[in-house]
Amino acid sequence: MSINKQIIMKTRPVGMPKLENFEIIENEIPEIRNGEVLIKILWLSLDPYMRGRMSTAKSYAASLHEGDVIVGGAVGRVIKSESKEFKEGDIVEGFTLGWQEYAIATPATIRKIDPNLAPIQTAVGVLGMPGMTAFFGLLHVGKPIPGDTVVVSAASGAVGQLVGQIAKIAGCYVIGIAGGKEKCNFLLNTLNFDAAIDYKNENVDDMLDKYCPKGVNVYFDNVGGNITDSVINKLANYARVAVCGVISQYNLTAPEPGLRTHRSMLTNQATTEGFLVFQFAQKYHIAIERMAKWIKEGKIVYKEDIVSGLENAPAAFIGLMNGKNFGKLLIKVSE
Ligand SMILES: NC(=O)c1ccc[n+]([C@@H]2O[C@H](COP(=O)([O-])OP(=O)(O)OC[C@H]3O[C@@H](n4cnc5c(N)ncnc54)[C@H](OP(=O)(O)O)[C@@H]3O)[C@@H](O)[C@H]2O)c1
Known part of the structure; x- marks a missing residue:
């Protein structure tokens, strides 16, 4: 035995x-x-x-x-x-x-x-749960339109790195938020994001003002907390917020006071939608085929x-x- x-x-x-x-x-x-x-x-x-x-x-x-x-x-x-x-x-x-x-x-x-x-x-990974999350969360929930400004948090992680690259394929201007210079350099130099914000060493509000002068059309949220408060304050009209995860909250022992978001949602006529990847299970085969093709073509690296x-x-x-x-x-x- x-x-x-x-x-x-x-x-x-x-x-x-x-x-x-x-x-x-x-x-x-x-x-x-x-x-x-x-x-x-x-x-x-x-x-x-x-x-x-x-x-x-x-x-x-x-x-x-x-x-x-x-x-x-x-x-x-x-x-x-x-x-x-x-x-x-x-x-x-x-x-x-x-x-x-x-x-x-x-x-x-x-x-x-x-x-x-x-x-x-x-x-x-890329052809499994995190890849499916990035694909359907961005395309079905975030609904990017070519030319949109897309912001993604935890941008160098399993889901985030793919969200940004799919948004680039969709013709968007992509800003990744990640912790540290090395991760931000990776977003810019390897993944070809348009901008990166190092939330551990830069002021996120100032950087969003700099990179998103017309506001954020799609926010793919992996983290919640202060970073999300900053992005919500910069939404453009008709923005879509895809709530994928709130990792900044997972280890809290008491709720954290946060931003009241409804004013921004109202004045921008914005939408917030939480999603779980499993709701797209019937369509995984489409995403796996598409992502595998993009990997072969060098359009997606992981x-x-x-x-x-x-x-x-x-x-x-x-x-x-x-x-x-x-x-x-x-x-x-x-x-
Ligand atoms: N809705 C769904 O169906 C679904 C499916 C899969 C994943 N998710 C969610 O998607 C998110 C990303 O998952 P993943 O697998 O791609 O993980 P990951 O990004 O590979 O790893 C987690 C990253 O989160 C960042 N992080 C940790 N604590 C943070 C904090 N307090 N504030 C800001 N950033 C923090 C860290 O990156 P930095 O160094 O950049 O801080 C860390 O590397 C998670 O919230 C996860 O729960 C949801």
């Missing part, structure tokens, strides 16, 4: 997660039953929404209990199958495979990956931040909450 290394939420984090909230345990891998497959995890995706799973606050993702293996997206290889739909050697992606070396899954919870389309880890070793997932996750990641954060679990 083989051993499965797993990472559990030992205690529920209060505020910013700490290493002591996590624990590595070992368990035997149970035999699979009829219809199930056994998957060797190769890549693990670390995503900000997982902080919501660690909390009891209302969320679209079910809460973890203390002692549960951390649930999360992963890419792996089927090494044993009792299912007609999957065979040994298939590469699969699943949203709930979790922080462990081996996972047992049913066909309904995994999908087959074509390893010829792109490197397999992109199934949890930056990954790869950390080796399952045991390093907790520290990497804490880093994600602090802006230490630079690009899509992945854990390489196995070859």
